[in-house]
Amino acid sequence: xxxxxxxxxxxxxxxxxxxxxxxxxxxxxxxxxxxxxxxxxxxxxxxxxxxxxxxxxxxxxxxxxxxxxxxxxxxxxxxxxxxxxxxxxxxxxxxxxxxxxxxxxxxxxxx
Amino acid sequence: xxxxxxxxxxxxxxxxxxxxxxxxxxxxxxxxxxxxxxxxxxxxxxxxxxxxxxxxxxxxxxxxxxxxxxxxxxxxxxxxxxxxxxxxxxxxxxxxxxxxxxxxxxxxxxxxxx
Numbered sequence: 001x002x003x004x005x006x007x008x009x010x011x012x013x014x015x016x017x018x019x020x021x022x023x024x025x026x027x028x029x030x031x032x033x034x035x036x037x038x039x040x041x042x043x044x045x046x047x048x049x050x051x052x053x054x055x056x057x058x059x060x061x062x063x064x065x066x067x068x069x070x071x072x073x074x075x076x077x078x079x080x081x082x083x084x085x086x087x088x089x090x091x092x093x094x095x096x097x098x099x100x101x102x103x104x105x106x107x108x109x110x111x
Numbered sequence: 112x113x114x115x116x117x118x119x120x121x122x123x124x125x126x127x128x129x130x131x132x133x134x135x136x137x138x139x140x141x142x143x144x145x146x147x148x149x150x151x152x153x154x155x156x157x158x159x160x161x162x163x164x165x166x167x168x169x170x171x172x173x174x175x176x177x178x179x180x181x182x183x184x185x186x187x188x189x190x191x192x193x194x195x196x197x198x199x200x201x202x203x204x205x206x207x208x209x210x211x212x213x214x215x216x217x218x219x220x221x222x223x224x225x
Binding site for chain 1: 144
């Protein structure tokens, strides 16, 4: 089955700096890669996603890249703000409604 | 998009008792999912609930411990039975609107078993 590894587990950056979170997956059949942000006491919220027919996608300060050959994908947050502080999860979906989540990255943005 | 309401948002329960968590969606959905998130951990799928059929459980989860109901296309319940402190977790309901696309989550139910 699919296995998703996520690094780092904790990331601390200064406000205004960039943050990068990396994930790898094992199942070459996976074709959908969402990223979720989870704030304290809330459920995960989708922030961006990418499909396997696209190499890069950007939405304002957030971008995701996908390398199908290497089976890895990354989340890039530019000009970080304190409100970006949260836990971020990558995920991979091999289809059939199943989504496998990474272990999560706790991002701290220091003002 | 979908708005998902979970009840209760949190509860403290005695060991040996059971708790039923409700999940209400503001639109009809085919698939509903129940996840467990242990403290500081990632999300683990418990089961997939289709309306009109038995839920499909993932490895390590059984119907006797986590019975699920799906009486219609907008509602589901998850029961955590015969609870022990190890069941202390956040339980999350999720829906997938059209298959292999964006999943929407409820705010979760924080369960503490004492």
